[in-house]
Amino acid sequence: MPNPHSIPSGPQDITAQWLTDVLGVPVDAVRVEPIGTGQTGATYRVTPTAPPESRLPPTLVAKLPAQDPAIRERCALGYRSECAFYDEVAASVAVPLPAIHHCAITESATDFVLLLEDLAPAAQGDQLAGCTPEQAAPAVTALAGLHGPRWCDPAWLTFTGTAMPKPDANLAAGLAAITRTALDITLDRLGDRLADRATLERVADLTERWLLYAPDRFSVLHGDFRVDNLLFHPGDARITVVDWQTVSVGLPARDLAYFLGTSLLPPVRAERERDLVARYHRALAGHGVTGYTAETCWQDYRIGMLQIPVLTALGFAFAAATDRGDDMVATMLDRGCRAISELGTLDLIASECD
Missing domain, CATH: 3.90.1200.10 (Aminoglycoside phosphotransferase (APH), C-terminal lobe)
Structure with a gap:
């Protein structure tokens, strides 16, 4: 079982335990489905099952790096850029953005995760x-x-x-x-x-x-x-x-x-x-x-x-x-x-x- 504190290496690591840890509310189960056709990364719709008092949204969107190691290396600067924007810039500008629930990236920037508001049906x-x-x-x-x-x-x-x-x-x-x-x-x-x-x-x-x-x-x-x-x-x-x-x-x-x-x-x-x-x-x-x-x-x-x-x-x-x-x-x-x-x-x- 993956360490709940780790950055998911793929959709299989977006587990109920991992969500519980990063969101700070109990999650009983989770369904993860791919969405989008990104060439530099991978995007998934995350559907958690949680007690009503947790007030979690019905779905979230998770962004992860591409599964191909060569693409990860080539796109690491872009991954770092996106995480830095949400971490260091987003709150100081007035551009409409999805709400962010969690952001983490490794020092090499070849592994990262963004957990964002799901804006469907936009x-x-x-x-x-x-x-x-x-x-x-x-x-x-x-x-x-x-x-x-x-x-x-x-x-x-x-x-x-x-x-x-x-x-x-x-x-x-x-x-x-x-x-x-x-x-x-x-x-x-x-x-x-x-x-x-x-x-x-x-x-x-x-x-x-x-x-x-x-x-x-x-x-x-x-x-x-x-x-x-x-x-x-x-x-x-x-x-x-x-x-x-x-x-x-x-x-x-x-x-x-x-x-x-x-x-x-x-x-x-x-x-x-x-x-x-x-x-x-x-x-x-x-x-x-x-x-x-x-x-x-x-x-x-x-x-x-x-x-x-x-x-x-x-x-x-x-x-x-x-x-x-x-x-x-x-x-x-x-x-x-x-x-x-x-x-x-x-x-x-x-x-x-x-």
Whole structure:
């Protein structure tokens, strides 16, 4: 029988005794069922049987690392990032999150467990289908709730729970070199499925300057804020943000650009982005952000669009290929390249980031 104080090595270790120990209430029995199709980890619905006085929710969600040891090693930084976010950041920001009941991680970060609120029947967004402007509106407000409360907080400069710290010159140069390799791999693997190869080929030349743009504006970033990482609640406009394995520190509007550029269909994005960026800017002011004009926010949004090809290529080039993954990446890159072209992002970076 597993030590009840240990981190479960798999779903078989999420036992009634283990739940009793970590939740501090008696649990008589438990049922554990897999949900989701995560490539970097495993998610399970946990149904405990407990006395009524325990006041446990009927179900919980448990997140564990991938069962493949090689994937665990590769994703350890992301596991550490997610646990650090829930442990050290979540209470200080105003982004809608699932409630957390338990979080534990080993020193190596290859083993962890998160025990979270089960938000069913809320449904995950569909990256291929995209979202509507009505769904995007609460999402950009949520982003302001992530960025605004600790806007330019100096503590972010020494925060160790990130997958990517705020870039300095050395980090920017190294990441630009990796991005060039990732873009070459992506262009080779996806070939003619990419409609705008010229834009992607130019991105690597600008990545280093882009990463060092506006160093005096920063906050904690989700890093992969897109519709696939949002839960939509039926019957109302609420959303919940999940999957915090790419937490980073940098220009806040990178999250905003990445979301609108990848999650709205291009004609819809072009028609509604001004309004949605303005909504985000107003929400930042509601969290006490001052001295940040609407014009600067719009420029940051345009420049932030480079987050799409950089992050998407980095994620794609070094991950196992799947049919849906290839479709999703090709779609995100095509949407992103169109936004970059229409917003004049590359020329703006070339002129503003010297």
